[in-house]
Amino acid sequence: MSGAGERPVTSALIEGKHRLIPACDCDSESFRKLLKATGKLAGIGGYKVGFRLALELGLGKCVEMVRRSSDKPVIYDHQKAATDIPDTGDLFAELCAGAGVDGVILFPLTGPQVLKKWIAACQRQSLGVIVGGLMTHPGFLGSEGGFIADDASHLIYCMAADCGVTEFVVPGTRPEFSWGVYELLSNRGIQPSFYSPGIGQQGGQWQSFVRANGPAWHAIVGRSLYREGDIANNATAILETLVA
Numbered sequence: 001m002s003g004a005g006e007r008p009v010t011s012a013l014i015e016g017k018h019r020l021i022p023a024c025d026c027d028s029e030s031f032r033k034l035l036k037a038t039g040k041l042a043g044i045g046g047y048k049v050g051f052r053l054a055l056e057l058g059l060g061k062c063v064e065m066v067r068r069s070s071d072k073p074v075i076y077d078h079q080k081a082a083t084d085i086p087d088t089g090d091l092f093a094e095l096c097a098g099a100g101v102d103g104v105i106l107f108p109l110t111g112p113q114v115l116k117k118w119i120a121a122c123q124r125q126s127l128g129v130i131v132g133g134l135m136t137h138p139g140f141l142g143s144e145g146g147f148i149a150d151d152a153s154h155l156i157y158c159m160a161a162d163c164g165v166t167e168f169v170v171p172g173t174r175p176e177f178s179w180g181v182y183e184l185l186s187n188r189g190i191q192p193s194f195y196s197p198g199i200g201q202q203g204g205q206w207q208s209f210v211r212a213n214g215p216a217w218h219a220i221v222g223r224s225l226y227r228e229g230d231i232a233n234n235a236t237a238i239l240e241t242l243v244a
Helices: 028-038 051-057 059-071 085-101 110-122 150-162 174-185 204-214 232-244
Strands: 018-024 046-051 074-081 105-106 128-132 167-168 192-197 217-221
Touching: 018 051, 018 192, 018 232, 028 051, 028 059, 028 232, 046 059, 051 059, 051 074, 059 074, 074 085, 074 128, 085 105, 085 110, 105 110, 110 128, 110 150, 128 150, 150 174, 174 192, 204 217
Parallel strands: 018 046, 018 217, 046 074, 074 105, 105 128, 128 167, 167 192, 192 217
Antiparallel strands: none
């Protein structure tokens, strides 16, 4: 791993420290409604577009739709990118940059070489890089009956930080883990920004989420926005919770 002094200089993808990022894991009509309802709301930090819309509409079309409603960043979540061989990172980064996205979420679960190559490829394309190492659902880690060694998640965050990454996905359903990652990175001289899915429908609690994520965090919220009621009102209620 490279030393702290050798890390590339990076800048935050999202302006502000506490923002709501709608998870656009929905059909195209719901996407249009979401953008219309939230495009001008203060407190929206960006839009996370998943594979459903990218496959249905094309990633470039998704970016165009966001641009017509908002000036906020578009983050592409390939669900889960950076699990292929190292050499495909360049193609992924080129396609994302060509589509006009501002940042990407990577989960480099297949090893250090993939992590380094994919992060570097995205950085060369001037994409914001957000790295995750642990998912929200139970049964992911070895101690839970999953396939991923418990200490591997922490190693992913540390190695990504050594590659210049300062923005990370941490699960909103696991506040103790999130706080541990914050302390781990802070002790290495990193002031991280966290992006947390799992609040609401997946069981994560707002109060635990806020306490666990340090001073800079953004809530990634999907189904709680689309539930019964007006999307704008749902988003406003969540934003009030974030700043309470």
